[in-house]
Amino acid sequence: MELEKVPKHEIENRIEKMQGFLKKEDIQGALISQCVDLFYFTGTFQRGFLYIPKEGSPFFMVQKSYERALNESPLSNIVEIKNSRHLPKMISDRGFTLNQIGMEFDVIPTNLYLRYKFIFKESDLVDISELIKKVRVIKSTYEIKQFERAAKIVDRVISKAKDFLKPGITEIELDGKLIGIGRALGHQGILRMRGFNQEMINIYVLSGKNGAYPSFGDTPLGGSGPSPAMGHGSSLKQIEKGEPIIIDYGVAYNGYIIDQTRLFAIGKLNDDLIKAYEVTREIKRDMEEKTRPGDKCYDIYKRAIDIAKKRGYEENFMGFGNNRVRFVGHGLGLEINEPPFIAKGISMEIEPGMVFAFEPKIVFPNIGAVGVEDDYLVTDYGVKPLTITPDDIFYI
Amino acid sequence: MELEKVPKHEIENRIEKMQGFLKKEDIQGALISQCVDLFYFTGTFQRGFLYIPKEGSPFFMVQKSYERALNESPLSNIVEIKNSRHLPKMISDRGFTLNQIGMEFDVIPTNLYLRYKFIFKESDLVDISELIKKVRVIKSTYEIKQFERAAKIVDRVISKAKDFLKPGITEIELDGKLIGIGRALGHQGILRMRGFNQEMINIYVLSGKNGAYPSFGDTPLGGSGPSPAMGHGSSLKQIEKGEPIIIDYGVAYNGYIIDQTRLFAIGKLNDDLIKAYEVTREIKRDMEEKTRPGDKCYDIYKRAIDIAKKRGYEENFMGFGNNRVRFVGHGLGLEINEPPFIAKGISMEIEPGMVFAFEPKIVFPNIGAVGVEDDYLVTDYGVKPLTITPDDIFYI
Numbered sequence: 125m126e127l128e129k130v131p132k133h134e135i136e137n138r139i140e141k142m143q144g145f146l147k148k149e150d151i152q153g154a155l156i157s158q159c160v161d162l163f164y165f166t167g168t169f170q171r172g173f174l175y176i177p178k179e180g181s182p183f184f185m186v187q188k189s190y191e192r193a194l195n196e197s198p199l200s201n202i203v204e205i206k207n208s209r210h211l212p213k214m215i216s217d218r219g220f221t222l223n224q225i226g227m228e229f230d231v232i233p234t235n236l237y238l239r240y241k242f243i244f245k246e247s248d249l250v251d252i253s254e255l256i257k258k259v260r261v262i263k264s265t266y267e268i269k270q271f272e273r274a275a276k277i278v279d280r281v282i283s284k285a286k287d288f289l290k291p292g293i294t295e296i297e298l299d300g301k302l303i304g305i306g307r308a309l310g311h312q313g314i315l316r317m318r319g320f321n322q323e324m325i326n327i328y329v330l331s332g333k334n335g336a337y338p339s340f341g342d343t344p345l346g347g348s349g350p351s352p353a354m355g356h357g358s359s360l361k362q363i364e365k366g367e368p369i370i371i372d373y374g375v376a377y378n379g380y381i382i383d384q385t386r387l388f389a390i391g392k393l394n395d396d397l398i399k400a401y402e403v404t405r406e407i408k409r410d411m412e413e414k415t416r417p418g419d420k421c422y423d424i425y426k427r428a429i430d431i432a433k434k435r436g437y438e439e440n441f442m443g444f445g446n447n448r449v450r451f452v453g454h455g456l457g458l459e460i461n462e463p464p465f466i467a468k469g470i471s472m473e474i475e476p477g478m479v480f481a482f483e484p485k486i487v488f489p490n491i492g493a494v495g496v497e498d499d500y501l502v503t504d505y506g507v508k509p510l511t512i513t514p515d516d517i518f519y520i
Numbered sequence: 521m522e523l524e525k526v527p528k529h530e531i532e533n534r535i536e537k538m539q540g541f542l543k544k545e546d547i548q549g550a551l552i553s554q555c556v557d558l559f560y561f562t563g564t565f566q567r568g569f570l571y572i573p574k575e576g577s578p579f580f581m582v583q584k585s586y587e588r589a590l591n592e593s594p595l596s597n598i599v600e601i602k603n604s605r606h607l608p609k610m611i612s613d614r615g616f617t618l619n620q621i622g623m624e625f626d627v628i629p630t631n632l633y634l635r636y637k638f639i640f641k642e643s644d645l646v647d648i649s650e651l652i653k654k655v656r657v658i659k660s661t662y663e664i665k666q667f668e669r670a671a672k673i674v675d676r677v678i679s680k681a682k683d684f685l686k687p688g689i690t691e692i693e694l695d696g697k698l699i700g701i702g703r704a705l706g707h708q709g710i711l712r713m714r715g716f717n718q719e720m721i722n723i724y725v726l727s728g729k730n731g732a733y734p735s736f737g738d739t740p741l742g743g744s745g746p747s748p749a750m751g752h753g754s755s756l757k758q759i760e761k762g763e764p765i766i767i768d769y770g771v772a773y774n775g776y777i778i779d780q781t782r783l784f785a786i787g788k789l790n791d792d793l794i795k796a797y798e799v800t801r802e803i804k805r806d807m808e809e810k811t812r813p814g815d816k817c818y819d820i821y822k823r824a825i826d827i828a829k830k831r832g833y834e835e836n837f838m839g840f841g842n843n844r845v846r847f848v849g850h851g852l853g854l855e856i857n858e859p860p861f862i863a864k865g866i867s868m869e870i871e872p873g874m875v876f877a878f879e880p881k882i883v884f885p886n887i888g889a890v891g892v893e894d895d896y897l898v899t900d901y902g903v904k905p906l907t908i909t910p911d912d913i914f915y916i
Contacts, residue, residue, distance in 0.1 A: 352592045
């Protein structure tokens with residue numbers, strides 16, 4: 125179990141960038157405790173607290189597992205902490221002021237927040253979750269490489285799907301087989317999604333009308349899931365000839381998520397569905413050709429909507445009726461819902477080093493859904509696909 | 521996709537029990553928004569807000585998906601809500617007081633809490649998460665049936681494991697195959713775990729020394745996972761002859777989780793490991809024979825620890841060194857970390873209708889782990905197993 129570690133210079137660069145933002149916003153220090161953020165800044169996924177001062181050396185106080193943190197993290201200041209009530213003393217003992225402590229308000233639950241208010245009696249607790257997102261949104265060469273490794277696994281899984289896709293197999297059974305293949309190739313087994321009530325699954329296999337079944341999720345396609353308790357994703361429905369079959373598959377490798385959607389059909393697909401699918405490809409090509417650094421997210425979104433409208437799919441684009449979502453893409457990284465959000469009202473500018481999924485999808489109530497999803501790295505000149513699977517319809 | 525719904529009387533009983541606790545604690549009303557709690561009290565897994573007043577009819581304000589909520593929930597008052605700022609008016613328009621609003625402080629993130637404080641300017645926000653847990657901890661006949669259905673799937677998966685378990689297969693590959701089998705049988709695909717930094721996976725396949733590899737998780741066995749980014753579970757290690765192989769497999773059916781661990785070996789296992797495994801079975805039998813309603817959780821925990829100590833495994837029981845956990849069992853339901861916690865310092869009394877997993881495990885550093893896990897329903901007279909798989913070592 126010699127695991128591949130995150131390089132030291134990666135961690136150093138990330139912390140330096142975070143300190144830059146802390147200085148800019150004049151925040152004394154960040155006390156990071158969400159495991160994904162901890163992994164990003166320490167190279168190890170443990171429970172604990174990383175204190176990053178505005179200036180000076182960060183130090184990592186670990187609850188569990190201390191041995192593992194020592195083994196995996198390139199940081200030099202790693203200590204054990206038994207109880208979070210020791211935090212103020214541990215921070216001030218190192219010479220740092222307690223008058224202001226930055227925390228991840230987007231994920232820390234209320235009862236923990238109230239406990240920290242009690243523990244840090246003298247301190248002003250402030251939200252630093254947006255600063256962390258700003259650091260994480262620009263990906264390094266190392267991170268791009270991890271996406272590329274994940275993309276290779278997705279490509280292999282999609283190429284195997286035809287071996288199992290036959291009339292009568294249930295969505296959920298195909299789902300399980302494809303997870304198994306991805307797992308054997310090193311898929312970490314879960315896709316992380318940040319925030320309250322966010323729940324991500326590795327794969328959606330949605331055939332025929334299940335592609336148009338809504339869910340609680342902030343996704344264009346929901347799916348019924350096997351029961352109201354699950355509430356999204358693949359169902360117990362058998363897959364039939366002539367239906368649109370959507371396979372939306374995600375793989376995380378060394379933490380980084382690639383998210384891809386392809387359209388399958390057993391036998392023929394009717395012309396209306398093929399026409400709609402071609403429109404989603406047209407929207408994707410338009411984005412690929414026109415997007416440049418400096419573009420605002422809402423402009424990219426608007427270009428997509430305009431094509432959907434011009435082609436007559438305004439009501440069906442990215443969901444139907446009340447269940448439409450107001451985005452056509454989302455950032456990727458250690459979590460599947462990172463910025464940039466290619467969405468209505470989002471003025472964030474696209475910058476080199478950003479990575480995002482673009483997923484134009486068209487939904488026909490009671491019939492199903494068609495669509496495509498690929499992932500892109502923003503370069504100095506435009507965007508470059510990270511996903512490598514051809515995007516023609518896969519006919520079985 | 522005609523899904524099996526939660527019966528109306530189930531939902532009515534749950535709400536009535538919650539209202540009983542609200543009356544007892546003199547809390548005006550509960551505004552529930554976590555999706556799992558919403559499913560429990562409405563029968564549908566949507567985003568929205570369920571207001572349960574101390575007295576009177578509850579009403580469900582749905583963000584997404586409204587259609588689906590109407591279709592799946594037996595509640596009669598279901599309305600749409602576009603923005604959470606409308607909550608105070610929607611509640612007071614129905615004649616309820618706003619001076620006190622109960623919320624799930626254990627899961628609502630800080631920035632949402634601060635938003636609710638702003639929206640509910642006149643209200644005192646109070647924590648009702650413990651009351652919800654008290655309602656959920658006693659399971660109904662309907663819920664027990666769902667556990668039994670999940671247990672049948674686990675049993676089928678374990679009986680299939682021997683078909684794939686051969687020298688040289690990686691942990692992660694076997695993991696994926698067994699997920700695939702469970703999924704085809706209706707496994708909902710994820711195991712939900714409540715709270716901050718809690719991350720559950722469907723299966724741990726841990727062979728040899730990976731069984732002793734620590735992780736961030738509050739679990740006796742961690743596993744390295746495939747990378748520091750994943751940080752727990754099955755690894756890329758190949759499974760070999762003569763190693764202890766732990767398969768800890770969970771299935772959720774209609775929401776309810778069964779959690780089972782079995783020990784496998786290819787060829788022989790050395791006598792020390794067999795002896796330790798027999799001690800974990802002894803601890804489990806002792807719990808089965810002696811536990812009665814009215815027992816305190818810490819007493820059950822102590823009986824387990826005492827046997828481990830008497831047999832010479834004090835240092836190895838439930839993890840090793842710093843990575844030991846202070847429990848030997850946990851409640852089950854829609855989430856895998858529900859009360860009762862059979863743990864040090866927990867004075868909760870065992871009551872009929874509670875369901876819990878009991879998982880004595882012994883860890884040998886650099887060698888591996890042995891142990892067993894079964895799930896139990898507390899009856900009027902003792903405990904009754906819900907898991908049905910034999911607990912002998914599975915030799916291949």
